[in-house]
Amino acid sequence: MNCLLVFWIMEILNLEEKVKNAEALIHQKNEARLEIVQRLQKREFDRFHIRTQLENLSLYHGYYKVDAIRYLQGALDEYDHVDEFTKQIKGSFHRLKCGRNSLAEEKQILREIKCAQEQKEKSCANLEAKSWSHWQLGDVLLNSKESIKSQFDQLYNELEGESKQQKAYYSKIKGLQKRLPPVEREISSLEKKLEEIDCERKELYGHLEQLRSCVDTRHLFWIVN
Structure with a gap:
């Protein structure tokens, strides 16, 4: 009977020691997880x-103006097309009115007028469909070739005057772009470590519950018997 008592006591003590070890290991994992979370939060910031x-650099230091100039240049090109078609139509009407043309030549001129008129209407429709307000600076409405040309010239002159500043901005942007990939790689690595340590903690908690259950069972058996 004494041997059995010693056996049960030793087994319970052994299980309780395993419980303490498991709790200590979980504590270590929790501390390690906290360090990873803090590091991850810092790198995410x-x-x-x-x-x-x-x-901010892209929006306020040149890129906006470059995009605006490119867009407004497209609008000016569209207005130039309208002007070209208008001149072409006037020239064709002049040939039709003042020239000595055969019937076949008159039909050809009329076809040219019709084609130019259709192209002009298409360009006008494109201009009406587009909104230039996004590129508007100040109170000047961008609703004519003259106002768009004035806005274009203003932006172009400002951009030329900022060429030296732009070099500094481009250098800063390049430096930031170089810093970003290592930070993203570290974030990915930390997220992977966090996932791994969470899996380990889950297994440890499961093992701890089993040990505690065994200890409780041994105590209950000892009390009953």
Whole structure:
């Protein structure tokens, strides 16, 4: 009977020691997880800060003006097309009115007028369908070739005057773009480590519950007997 008592006591003590070891290991994993989470939060903030700087530099320091100039140049080209078609139509009408044309030549001129008129109407429709308000600076409405040309010249002159500043901005943007990939790689690595340690903690908690259940069972058996 004494041997059995010693056996049960030793088994319970052994299980309780395993419980303590499991709890200590879980504590270590929790501490390690906290460090990973804190590091991950810091790097995510760094990534957000870098991206915000890139967006601000792109929006306010030149890229906006470059896009605006490109867009307004397209509008001016469209107006030039309208002017060209208008001149072509007037020239054709002049040939039709003042020239000595055969019937076949008159039919050809009329076809040219019709074609030019259709192209002009298409260009006018394109101009009416587009909105230039996004590129508007100040109170000047971009509703004519003259107003768009004035806006285009203003932006172009401003951009030329900022060429030295632009070099500094481009250099800063390049530096930020170079810093971003390592930060994103570290974030990915930390997320993977966090996932791994969470799996380990889950297994440890499951093992701890089993050990505690065994201890409780041994205590209950000892009390009953």
